[in-house]
Amino acid sequence: MDESRKAFEQWWEEWFGEAPLTPWHELWCGDGYSAEDIDHMWDAWKGARAAIEIKLDDKVMVEDEFDKGHNCAIDYCAEAIRAAGIKVKE
Incomplete structure (x- = not known):
């Protein structure tokens, strides 16, 4: 797992106060997350980092x-x- 994705998942758990009901490795589908809301957050995370x-x-x-x-x-x-x-x- 790349460092950015690892940091995103850690941030997500801290922000929401818990891990998602489905384990992260099951949500990951190669280039994004199968849960649409998490995938949109992931896209925003990548976009914010790309701007730096x-x-x-x-x-x-x-x-x-x-x-x-x-x-x-x-x-x-x-x-x-x-x-x-x-x-x-x-």
Whole structure:
């Protein structure tokens, strides 16, 4: 399960104070939820995240191990941000 969907389901349970009557894995149908109301909320969740775009620091020319670490950290941050369903400005 991707991080964005996991966060959505956690938010949903916190907002409504309980899990849905049908387990999440049974509601998920590949590209959305079989329950129309939950699927609309999921679409709104994705849309809100798609509207956010984060600009990370530029990578640097690699001259030493520190520079390699800097560039690697930027890659890891970008990967984590994308996993949360948020865009990284290239």
